[in-house]
Amino acid sequence: MKAKIFITLKEGVLDPQGKAIAQSLNNLGFTGINDVRQGRLIEIEIDKDNKPSAFKEIDQMCQKLLANTVIENYKIEIT
Amino acid sequence: MKAAVIIFPGSNCDNDAKSALEKLFNAEVSMVWHTDTSIPKVDLVILPGGFSYGDYLRPGSIASKSKIVEDVINKGKKGTPILGICNGFQILTETKLLPGVLIRNSNLKFICENTFLKVENNSSIFTSRYKYNEIINIPIAHHDGNYFADENTIKKIEDSNMIVFKYCEKNGSISKNSNPNGSIKNIAGVINKSGNILGMMPHPERAYDKLFGTVDGSKVFTSLLDKLLR
Numbered sequence A: 001m002k003a004k005i006f007i008t009l010k011e012g013v014l015d016p017q018g019k020a021i022a023q024s025l026n027n028l029g030f031t032g033i034n035d036v037r038q039g040r041l042i043e044i045e046i047d048k049d050n051k052p053s054a055f056k057e058i059d060q061m062c063q064k065l066l067a068n069t070v071i072e073n074y075k076i077e078i079t
Numbered sequence B: 001m002k003a004a005v006i007i008f009p010g011s012n013c014d015n016d017a018k019s020a021l022e023k024l025f026n027a028e029v030s031m032v033w034h035t036d037t038s039i040p041k042v043d044l045v046i047l048p049g050g051f052s053y054g055d056y057l058r059p060g061s062i063a064s065k066s067k068i069v070e071d072v073i074n075k076g077k078k079g080t081p082i083l084g085i086c087n088g089f090q091i092l093t094e095t096k097l098l099p100g101v102l103i104r105n106s107n108l109k110f111i112c113e114n115t116f117l118k119v120e121n122n123s124s125i126f127t128s129r130y131k132y133n134e135i136i137n138i139p140i141a142h143h144d145g146n147y148f149a150d151e152n153t154i155k156k157i158e159d160s161n162m163i164v165f166k167y168c169e170k171n172g173s174i175s176k177n178s179n180p181n182g183s184i185k186n187i188a189g190v191i192n193k194s195g196n197i198l199g200m201m202p203h204p205e206r207a208y209d210k211l212f213g214t215v216d217g218s219k220v221f222t223s224l225l226d227k228l229l230r
Helices: A016-027 A051-066 B014-025 B067-078 B087-094 B151-159 B218-229
Strands: A002-009 A040-045 A072-078 B002-007 B028-033 B044-047 B082-085 B101-103 B111-119 B135-142 B146-148 B163-168 B187-191 B197-200
Touching: A002 A051, A040 A051, A051 A072, B002 B014, B002 B067, B014 B028, B014 B044, B014 B218, B044 B067, B044 B087, B067 B082, B082 B087, B087 B101, B087 B197, B111 B187, B146 B187, B163 B197
Parallel strands: B002 B028, B002 B044, B044 B082, B082 B197
Antiparallel strands: A002 A040, A002 A072, B101 B146, B111 B135, B111 B163, B163 B187, B187 B197
16 A cells, blocks of 8 residues: 655744745746645555554554644645 | 763764863763663753754754653653753753744844853752853754744743843843844743753753863753752
8 A cells, every 4th residue: 555645834823945945936937835844755556454453543643743743734645 | 970871873072062061160970862762860950052863853853862862851850960051951941841942043044153142040940050140152053943932931931930041142131133143031041940951942951161362151950959968
C-alpha cells in the first residue's frame, strides 16, 4: 500500500521560506500572488491488510515523528 | 560534580561543553553515544549544539526519538538538571520537555555572531549567579533559532516565569532590532515549569574564558554549584 502524507504549516505560523518564494516569483514577473506557504510531502510504502489499519499506523507515525503538531497539520492519503 | 554530554551523529559542540565543565569546575564528564541506552548517574546532562542527524526532517526531531534520549526524558522527569544548547534546545522542544518549537530564522540566514541577552529569570538553578535583568554577551550560531509557540503557550510561559533569556540591545532594551532570528518576544532561552530543564539557543560553552572574548556564559554552568552545594 502506498501512502502520501502532506505536512503543512498551521495558519498563523510564520513561513519565511514561503515569503522568500513569493518574493522570487514576484521578481520573475508573476503577479497577483497573495501568499505562498511551503510544506512537505512524504511517501511511504507499507505492508498492511487494509486501508484503515494502514491509516491508523501512519497517523501514529505523524503524531510521533513525521509532523510537529505545535506548528504543522498533516493529511494522509492512501492508495 | 559529575556530568554527561550526549553525542549524536552531527553534534559539534560536545567537546566545547566538556571543556567548559572541566575547566570551570574540574567536573568528571562522561561522553555518551546516542546508541547507548542509559546515562550514568550524574548531576547534569548536556545536549550539545550541532546538527544531529543532519537536521533531517526538522532540527532535533530524529535525535529526540533516539534510544539515549528516552533516558534523558526519564531523568528530566525525575528532576536531573538538563541543559540543551542550540541543537540541544531544538531536541528538548521536539521531546516536548520544553514548550514551543524552533523554526527557520526569519531572514533565512545562518547567523553566527555575539548577541546581548537579558537575564529575565535569575531564580533558576542555571542562572542563580546572574543578577536579575543582567545584560550578558554570548554568541549564537544557528539557522533555526526562531522561537515559536501559540499565544496561549506564550502567555503560560510568561506567567510561570519560564522565559530565562531574551535577546536585547547593549543597553538592555528588548527591541525588534535586537532580535536576530524572529523569535516571538525575543525569546532566547526557556526553562520547564519544574525548573530543571533549560533550553537556550546562545552558546554559553563558547563564552567561559577570556580567550573567547567574553566570559558571560560561565555562570550558566557555575550557578549549578549553588544547587549542588546546598
